[in-house]
Amino acid sequence: MNDFPVSPVGVFGGTFDPVHYGHLRIAEEIAELVGLREMRFVPAGIPRLRRGPEASLEHRVEMVRRAIDGNSRFILDEREVVRGGVSYSVDTLRELRQELGKDIVLCFVTGADAFIRLAEWHRWRELFGLCHFIIAARPGHLLSAENRPSPAALPQELEEECRERWTSSAEILKYAPGGLIFTAQTTLLDISATAIRKRVASGKSIRYLVPESTRDYIAANDLYRE
Numbered sequence: 001m002n003d004f005p006v007s008p009v010g011v012f013g014g015t016f017d018p019v020h021y022g023h024l025r026i027a028e029e030i031a032e033l034v035g036l037r038e039m040r041f042v043p044a045g046i047p048r049l050r051r052g053p054e055a056s057l058e059h060r061v062e063m064v065r066r067a068i069d070g071n072s073r074f075i076l077d078e079r080e081v082v083r084g085g086v087s088y089s090v091d092t093l094r095e096l097r098q099e100l101g102k103d104i105v106l107c108f109v110t111g112a113d114a115f116i117r118l119a120e121w122h123r124w125r126e127l128f129g130l131c132h133f134i135i136a137a138r139p140g141h142l143l144s145a146e147n148r149p150s151p152a153a154l155p156q157e158l159e160e161e162c163r164e165r166w167t168s169s170a171e172i173l174k175y176a177p178g179g180l181i182f183t184a185q186t187t188l189l190d191i192s193a194t195a196i197r198k199r200v201a202s203g204k205s206i207r208y209l210v211p212e213s214t215r216d217y218i219a220a221n222d223l224y225r226e
């Protein structure tokens with residue numbers, strides 16, 4: 001426990017294939033709600049639990065770099081790309097903990113769809129010793145009346161691990177370096193990278209789903225065309 005409030009650091013991992021307003025808006029709202037001193041966007045190298053990304057690493061990183069430009073709290077963290085190979089969040093969080101110190105508050109951000117699959121992640125239980133989790137609701141993965149993913153949606157081992165960790169107070173997160181789970185009431189935006197890729201492939205507009213910098217970059221580099 002920290003004796004005094006410590007301004008937390010947010011960690012937002014994703015494939016970002018491409019980055020879109022769903023990502024950017026939840027990052028902005030969570031940063032404000034939790035009082036993050038920074039939100040680190042960490043593009044995955046090769047994600048373990050899904051089909052390989054369609055755009056190259058360089059393109060995905062570049063799209064994130066341009067999309068967050070101008071937001072002083074948003075930072076691009078390229079460690080998973082630099083590390084190479086399959087990306088494990090546990091390695092990223094261990095490194096950050098070592099770099100930033102044992103007392104720093106780390107908040108790992110996931111959408112509700114990603115969180116309910118947490119027990120499939122590499123060394124997932126270790127994550128609770130390294131960071132808090134901040135869950136953002138996502139259309140199709142709504143939260144229960146207690147503002148959590150419904151217990152029925154969680155596999156039993158995850159539900160048991162989480163049971164004593166839920167908190168409804170964002171303030172309390174600042175007093176412990178990790179170990180708690182908080183669900184954030186962020187604006188529901190039914191935007192997914194999959195739908196964006198499909199729209200591009202079929203020649204449809206993605207205007208207002210992604211920043212203009214992302215839209216321009218996709219067009220200039222001819223990404224996601226079949």
Ligand code: ATP
Nearest residue numbers: 014015016022110111114136138189191192193194
């Ligand atoms: P894809 O459609 O390719 O699976 P995605 O849109 O889910 O991609 P990712 O880069 O895989 O994007 O997502 C990174 C993180 O952001 C995940 O934790 C995911 O749950 C969350 N996320 C993505 N889009 C949203 C959204 N619209 N609302 C809430 N969370 C989101």
